[in-house]
Amino acid sequence: MKILVTGGLGFIGSHTVVALQQKGYEVVIIDDLSNASVDVVQGIKAITGVQPTFYQIDLREKQAVFDFFEQHTDLAGVIHFAASKAVGESMAKPLLYYENNFFSLINVLSALQHYGIKKFLFSSSCTVYGQGEVMPITEEESIKSALSPYGNTKQVGEEIIVDLAKVFPLQAVLLRYFNPIGAHESGHIGESPLGVPYNLIPYITQTAVGIREYLSIYGQDYDTPDGTCVRDYIHVVDLADAHVRAMEYLIQEKNQQQVEAFNVGNGQGYSVLELLHSFERVSGLKINYKIVERRPGDVDKAWANTDKIQRVLGWKPTKTLDDMLASAWKWEQKSRNNNN
Template sequence: MTILVTGGAGYIGSHCSLTFLEAGHDIVVLDNLENSSTESLARVGALAGRSVTFEKADVRDTDRVERILRTYNCTAVIHFAGLKVMGDSLNHPLAYYDTNVAGSLSLLSAMSRSGIREIIFSSTAAVYGEPRQLPVPEAHPRQPENPYGRSKLIVEEIIRDLCQSDSSWRAGILRYFNPVGAHASGLIGENPLTPTNNLMPLLSAVAGGRAEKLKVFGNDYDTPDGTGVRDYIHVVDLVEGHLRAYEALFGLEHSDNCFAVNLGTGTGYSVLQMVKAFERASNKQIPYEIVGRRLGDVAACYADTVAAEQTLGWKARFGLEDMCADTWNWVCKNPRGYGGHKNAS
């Protein structure tokens, strides 16, 4: 039984690949390497004690994906491949719908043609839009406010329609909150090759001397210190949620063959709280500047985690100090990330 991991050379995908290998599963990674590196997979292989099977391909190439699925006798798919920067999606919506929606359609078509009916889909809390209640439950209205969130919601609905049309399909939809951190070894971590607005890489850049100061987007929100509050989850906890979701697929009844759960800690931290926590972890001062709000940002968003506990038997284990310490360990050991191995194959 082999699992196809799309986008498996990326930040979350590489950590997930390691977790599944360590759990005894066979995997094959598919990635086009536009924002990732095969160096991550070399390190995953070193940690797991066995090499990672890799295919350089794009999920939008349906025929190629089908050949890969058949060649390796895959039985399930974990689908990470996609674009994920909310602000960037406002400027390049067509790219997001092409990669995230058309790419997912291509993958699902290849799965259908290959007789594969089990998928774990990487979704996002951005499908909820502006929270109407906190913590945010899975039943919250889904009204995304940017093309990124809308593209993920469209794929969620496609998967639901597919499961309703054919009871042999089984799907787990996982709505991430804010993944951060790195593997405790410091061998794999977040290595964005394109500009990012994610807070942890920006904090790392300032603490590591690669940026002068952090821009804090708004301090007039209705939060305890005026800065935005988010639910940050350690990437190792996040990928453990994928393992639990994969195991849960086998226990689904045909009448309930698709589930959606939040993956978060249930605790929100403000930007300034994150600054202080990272200063403690790095023993570095992090200068910051308050600037105007970003379009599309919400005041606060953190997860209701009850469904994940009940459906998956999963709960986040790592706290904020662990997230910051593991990130700083990764940065110190890899000041240039994976060293620019962007298109190694």
């Protein structure tokens, strides 16, 4: 079976491509390379022995999207990662986020409807919950006003999918994941943001190797045990496995609803300082950091209740926080050595 993965050279996308290929699926990737490198194709091949088909396409260009689907009418399903994805950046560049995240989603869904492709997996986010009132957060948590343009694009993206399903027999899963970190154990693929990272882990690892002078921790006055934000961290390989299980759930037509949401997380919250201390433990290094002002758009705390995905998809996380950070550090060291 052939699966399209949009944004398939990105951090989560590339690990999901590996997991799909290891299950025997034929994978086609679309990526515009705005925040990824074409070198990732070779990293995927090094792990799986199979080079996925890759198309460099800007999904905001509707004609280019339809031209692609015209050549691939035999797709069994689509996993849609392609989106800008940093809360902080979205606060500074809201129109970029609305244009990129909405246009790409709408164009892909338009092509699915036109060509009758019904299996769709949407890369959503825990940001749809805003600041959850009760921890851990379940899928029944009320959807509040998003605290960032990024979170809003995920909220409205889910609504667009639900609305399409009312007039087209779309079968969709919304995976609301928490904070993906880590890297593939082989060291062939990992998180490689272009330019200055917006995500915490690559900033820590780049500080550890001396690329960044220090790590900025945004705020130490949150309503948490040590004052820093608390998040639920999930290993990217565990997250990739969740995507494969969700796609198979759709392909095997086990879903009871046209559109269904699942949380994906470890089910435990760690503060930024706890995360930093874990990294120092596995790396044997001390990280230079400064407490700076809060960053707009950040919630105090968020971690997942994962009972539903464990019960319905048979998925559960396998990696500890130390495992996650050790793999991220291994990836950073290997990628730096390869670039020197």
